[in-house]
Amino acid sequence: MAANLLSRYPWVSSPFLVSAPMRVMSGPALAVAVSRAGGLGFIGPGAKTQDTSDDLEEASSLLRQAANTISNTGSALPIGVGYQLWADDINIAVAGIEKYKPCAAWLYAPRRGPQDFDDWSSQIRHVSPETQIWIQIGTLKEAKQLLQSVQRPDVVVIQGAEAGGHGRAKDGMGLMALLPEVADAMASSRIPLFAAGGIADGRGVAAAMCLGASGAVMGTRFLAASEARISRGYQNEVVRASDGAVSTTRTLLYNHLRGTIGWPEEYSPRTIFNRSFIEQQEGKSFEELKKLHDEAIKAGDKGWGPEGRLATYAGAAIGLIHEVKRAGDIVHDVREDALNRIGRLRPHKI
Amino acid sequence: MAANLLSRYPWVSSPFLVSAPMRVMSGPALAVAVSRAGGLGFIGPGAKTQDTSDDLEEASSLLRQAANTISNTGSALPIGVGYQLWADDINIAVAGIEKYKPCAAWLYAPRRGPQDFDDWSSQIRHVSPETQIWIQIGTLKEAKQLLQSVQRPDVVVIQGAEAGGHGRAKDGMGLMALLPEVADAMASSRIPLFAAGGIADGRGVAAAMCLGASGAVMGTRFLAASEARISRGYQNEVVRASDGAVSTTRTLLYNHLRGTIGWPEEYSPRTIFNRSFIEQQEGKSFEELKKLHDEAIKAGDKGWGPEGRLATYAGAAIGLIHEVKRAGDIVHDVREDALNRIGRLRPHKI
Numbered sequence: 001m002a003a004n005l006l007s008r009y010p011w012v013s014s015p016f017l018v019s020a021p022m023r024v025m026s027g028p029a030l031a032v033a034v035s036r037a038g039g040l041g042f043i044g045p046g047a048k049t050q051d052t053s054d055d056l057e058e059a060s061s062l063l064r065q066a067a068n069t070i071s072n073t074g075s076a077l078p079i080g081v082g083y084q085l086w087a088d089d090i091n092i093a094v095a096g097i098e099k100y101k102p103c104a105a106w107l108y109a110p111r112r113g114p115q116d117f118d119d120w121s122s123q124i125r126h127v128s129p130e131t132q133i134w135i136q137i138g139t140l141k142e143a144k145q146l147l148q149s150v151q152r153p154d155v156v157v158i159q160g161a162e163a164g165g166h167g168r169a170k171d172g173m174g175l176m177a178l179l180p181e182v183a184d185a186m187a188s189s190r191i192p193l194f195a196a197g198g199i200a201d202g203r204g205v206a207a208a209m210c211l212g213a214s215g216a217v218m219g220t221r222f223l224a225a226s227e228a229r230i231s232r233g234y235q236n237e238v239v240r241a242s243d244g245a246v247s248t249t250r251t252l253l254y255n256h257l258r259g260t261i262g263w264p265e266e267y268s269p270r271t272i273f274n275r276s277f278i279e280q281q282e283g284k285s286f287e288e289l290k291k292l293h294d295e296a297i298k299a300g301d302k303g304w305g306p307e308g309r310l311a312t313y314a315g316a317a318i319g320l321i322h323e324v325k326r327a328g329d330i331v332h333d334v335r336e337d338a339l340n341r342i343g344r345l346r347p348h349k350i
Numbered sequence: 351m352a353a354n355l356l357s358r359y360p361w362v363s364s365p366f367l368v369s370a371p372m373r374v375m376s377g378p379a380l381a382v383a384v385s386r387a388g389g390l391g392f393i394g395p396g397a398k399t400q401d402t403s404d405d406l407e408e409a410s411s412l413l414r415q416a417a418n419t420i421s422n423t424g425s426a427l428p429i430g431v432g433y434q435l436w437a438d439d440i441n442i443a444v445a446g447i448e449k450y451k452p453c454a455a456w457l458y459a460p461r462r463g464p465q466d467f468d469d470w471s472s473q474i475r476h477v478s479p480e481t482q483i484w485i486q487i488g489t490l491k492e493a494k495q496l497l498q499s500v501q502r503p504d505v506v507v508i509q510g511a512e513a514g515g516h517g518r519a520k521d522g523m524g525l526m527a528l529l530p531e532v533a534d535a536m537a538s539s540r541i542p543l544f545a546a547g548g549i550a551d552g553r554g555v556a557a558a559m560c561l562g563a564s565g566a567v568m569g570t571r572f573l574a575a576s577e578a579r580i581s582r583g584y585q586n587e588v589v590r591a592s593d594g595a596v597s598t599t600r601t602l603l604y605n606h607l608r609g610t611i612g613w614p615e616e617y618s619p620r621t622i623f624n625r626s627f628i629e630q631q632e633g634k635s636f637e638e639l640k641k642l643h644d645e646a647i648k649a650g651d652k653g654w655g656p657e658g659r660l661a662t663y664a665g666a667a668i669g670l671i672h673e674v675k676r677a678g679d680i681v682h683d684v685r686e687d688a689l690n691r692i693g694r695l696r697p698h699k700i
Contacts, residue, residue, distance in 0.1 A: 140593045140669070161511075161595075162527040173595035174524020176557060177512040177548035177666035181593070184670070198527035203561050207526060210556035210691050243490045243531070245511075245523035316527035319490070320534070341560050342695045 005192045005214055008132060008154075009103065010072035013038035015205055015338050016215025017331055018194060019222045021045065021082020021106050022165060027229035028059035030222060030327055031079040036069050037331035042080040042106055049089040052081060053096030060100055076130040080104030085120060086111040086264050093120075098127035106134040106157070109166065111264055114145045121151035136196070138168040143182045147189055155192050157217060158182050162198025162244070164220045164315030169250065169268035174198070175211065183212035198244075200317035202337025209342075218334070220315040225327040233301030237312050239323060240305070241272045244316030249273050253280055254311035257293040272312040274305065355505075355542045355564055358482060359453060360422035363388035365555055365688050366565030367681055368544060369572045371395065371432020371456050372515060377579035378409035380572060380677055381429040386419050387681035392430040392456055399439040402431060403446030410450055426480040430454030433470070436461040436614050440470060448477035456507070458486040459516065461614055464495045471501035486546070488518040493532045497539055505542050507567055508532050512548025512594070514570045514665030519600065519618035524548070525561065533562035548594075550667035552687020559692075568684070570665040575677040583651030587662050589673060590655070591622045594666030599623050603630055604661035607643040622662040624655065 006012060017039040019030060026044035034041030043059060046052040059079050063070070070078055081102045083093050086109050097105060105124050110116030121133045132154035137143055138161075146153060159167055160175030172178075179195055186193065195208035196217035205216040223230055223238045241247050250268040253276060255261065271277075276289050289309075296303035296310055303310040325333070356362060367389040369380060376394035384391030393409060396402040409429050413420070420428055431452045433443050436459050447455055455474050460466030471483045482504035487493055488511075496503060509517055510525030522528075529545055536543065545558035546567035555566040573580055573588045591597050600618040605611065607626060621627075626639050639659075646653035646660055653660040675683070 139595060141596075160524060160526060162524045168595075171596050173666055174510060174512045174548060175526045176510060176524055176554055177550075177594055177670075180551065180553045181667070181669040198524060200527075201530065203530045204526055206560035206695070207557035209695055210560055211553050244527055245489060245518075246491075246521045316523050317531070319527075319531035342692070345556070345559055345692045 008074075009040055009078075010074055011035065011038060011070050011078055012040055013335060015209060015335060016040070016194075017205065017335060018042065018215060018217040019327065020196060020217050020219035021080065022219050022223070023084070025223060025228050025230045026082070027227075028055045028062055029227040030225055030229065032059055032062045032066065033225070033227045033327035034222070034331055035078045036066055037328035038335070039331040040080060040104065041327075042082050042104070044082050045084045045088060049083070049092040052083070052088075053092065053099070056081060056096050056100040056102060074103070074130070076101045076103035078103055080106055080134065082106035082108065083120070084109045085116045086262065090120060090123060094123045094127055097124050097131055101128050102131055104132045104134050104155070106136060108136040109264060109267055114149050117146070117153070118149055118151045121153065125151070134194075139171050140178075140182055140185060143185050147186065152189070153191060155194060156186065157194045157196050158213070160195070160197030162316040163196055164248070164270045165313040166263065166267045166269045167197065167250070169266055175208065179208065179211040179213060198315055198317045200315070200320040202334050202339070202341050204317065205334055205338040206341040220317060221321055221330060221334070222327060223314065224321050224324045225330055226324055227327045231301060231304070233304035233308070234310070234312055235324060236301070237272055237304040237308070238314050238318060238321060241314070242319035244318050247272055248314060248316055248318065249277065251277055253277055253289075254313070256286070257290055258311055269313050270315060272314050272318065274308045274310075274312065276309045358504075359390055359428070360424055361385065361388060361420050361428055362390055363685060365559060365685060366390070366544075367555065367685060368392065368565060368567040369677065370546060370567050370569035371430065372569050372573070373434070375573060375578050375580045376432070377577075378405045378412055379577040380575055380579065382409055382412045382416065383575070383577045383677035384572070384681055385428045386416055387678035388685070389681040390430060390454065391677075392432050392454070394432050395434045395438060399433070399442040399446075402433070402438075403442065403449070406431060406446050406450040406452060424453070424480070426451045426453035428453055430456055430484065432456035432458065434459045435466045435470060436612065440473060443470075444473045444477055447474050447481055451478050452481055454482045454484050454505070456484040456486060459614060459617055464499050467496070467503070468499055468501045471503065475501070484544075489521050490528075490532055490535060493535050497536065502539070503541060505544060506536065507544045507546050508563070510545070510547030512666040513546055514598070514620045515663040516613065516617045516619045517547065517600070519616055525558065529558070529561040529563060548665055548667045550665070550670040552684050552689075552691050554667065555684060555688040556691040570667060571671055571680060571684070572677060573664065574671050574674045575680055576674055577677045581651060581654070583654035583658070584660070584662055585674060586651070587622060587654040587658070588664050588668060588671060591664070592669035594668050597622055598664060598666055598668065599627065601627055603627055603639075604663070606636070607640055608661055619663050620665060622664050622668065624658045624660075624662065626659045
């Protein structure tokens with residue numbers, strides 16, 4: 001299965017590492033850098049769907065410039081693109097995919113459940129058969145629904161409760177228990193599974209593969225990549241923060257402060273919390289929090305941090321991230337670390 | 351480090367598997383069966399501390415009968431014993447350890463935090479230097495406190511939020527993110543770490559070792575061992591239930607229905623929920639729930655299951671447990687599975 005998977009992404013080295021399609025922050029520079037290093041980089045959803053198509057245009061241009069640094073790209077563009085189905089415009093998305101032919105489209109957060117996945121998959125495959133369909137889920141129930149779907153995904157991403165940004169609001173679970181149970185339920189389908197959530201170094205990658213994943217997705221780790229499209233204050237906070245169990249939480253507060261409404265109710269984002277959340281817990285009114293939040297925006301990079309007020313979506317593995325690095329170095333270092341971990345556990349050594 | 355660890359438990363085979371000291375349910379028969387299979391079995395806390403000493407007496411007797419089936423036991427009894435520090439009587443516990451010399455004492459849930467760990471460790475070591483001190487924690491904060499402790503533990507067990515029974519009420523986290531961060535914080539101490547929570551087969555064991563553990567602890571998996579001291583109805587429910595993310599929850603309700611009060615507020619148990627919890631959510635009064643609960647006790651094994659009302663403490667990995675097996679077979683099968691998983695991931699194969 002792993003060999004078959006790699007044949008679709010011939011420039012990727014084992015273990016198969018992926019940068020998650022984080023909204024806005026996973027831009028063309030990050031995605032291209034990850035793929036150039038032998039991973040698979042995804043462009044994230046944009047503030048509006050057309051932005052994603054513009055990002056695909058820029059990525060295409062970057063990839064043409066880097067043509068001789070990625071071998072064996074096949075007929076598709078060696079980067080992927082992600083959409084939030086509840087918010088993105090399917091027609092604009094499909095037109096972008098038809099034009100730029102990314103190797104993978106990552107579909108997440110449907111408004112209508114399996115029906116939306118089928119609609120998107122069908123339209124994408126119609127205009128770009130070389131684009132593989134990746135679907136992100138976070139529960140056993142969704143896994144079972146996918147097995148009934150008309151449009152079978154090419155890859156399923158299992159997101160554990162440790163993940164940053166939007167994940168399951170109430171029915172999430174850590175990858176340690178979730179991934180093997182989903183893997184058992186999906187075993188007969190032979191669809192490759194990727195693990196996401198709480199993975200930020202080679203230990204997590206190696207562990208995910210032991211649990212049954214064919215590859216591993218990292219999001220938060222790439223927020224601290226030099227190529228991430230992120231404010232310096234936000235990035236500094238990802239590097240500074242530790243102890244994700246107590247310094248992050250799932251809350252809709254920051255969505256609301258930013259004016260983001262409409263996420264299906266199954267989802268809620270994990271964020272490093274700061275003054276906004278603490279003062280909400282203390283009883284401060286939303287109106288006052290919103291006023292202070294909007295003033296903090298004007299403060300720029302100082303708007304983040306323990307005394308800040310701005311959204312700092314990040315996963316529970318923030319305590320494993322200690323510096324900003326180039327995305328290519330992250331891919332290389334994590335891959336080498338994972339291989340070393342696995343090598344050290346070889347039966348004759350334990 | 352692993353080699354040094356194994357020298358203290360010379361009958362144990364790699365990977366190092368442990369049966370958790372589950373209250374009452376981890377009795378002498380289970381602990382001895384696990385150690386006979388090359389793992390390390392723990393007797394759990396009893397309804398009162400003297401019960402644990404009685405269990406040690408029985409285990410000693412079983413081990414004498416099985417003397418030629420465990421080689422290399424060293425000077426200590428080749429099983430461990432666990433205590434809940436807030437509830438157990440230190441004098442009775444220490445007298446039992448002095449008399450029976452278990453190879454390990456597992457300390458958990460202190461009322462006064464690090465001070466209790468130090469007091470217990472000091473007294474145990476005074477009467478039985480061959481008894482190693484295992485301390486269970488679930489947070490980075492506790493790990494940092496242990497580094498400051500006078501009585502350095504011999505082994506630290508990191509319990510992830512997936513775990514069944516009592517764990518951290520509010521500041522828990524999945525092992526995928528928690529374990530590597532704690533491992534980094536404790537690296538300089540060179541204290542071996544064991545992983546607990548959500549591990550029920552070879553995949554979890556292999557993953558835990560990739561994350562930095564020297565061995566893995568399973569609790570719920572051994573609730574479905576033939577030697578567990580558990581009601582048939584409870585055990586059937588562990589086998590039946592699946593999808594731990596939605597079929598288990600943390601709640602104090604079942605403690606209160608059983609009359610168990612006094613756990614330090616940091617802790618709350620994960621349980622498969624049933625009518626008692628559902629009807630509490632629907633607004634039924636505690637008095638009425640208690641009356642129905644006590645009637646369900648009289649119904650015996652029918653008191654468990656989706657329509658039951660009795661406490662069914664279990665971890666999030668219940669969906670990986672499909673049959674009751676002998677404890678020795680569990681140890682053998684999980685060990686072989688873990689070795690196969692690791693072998694299949696060897697660098698030249700991925």
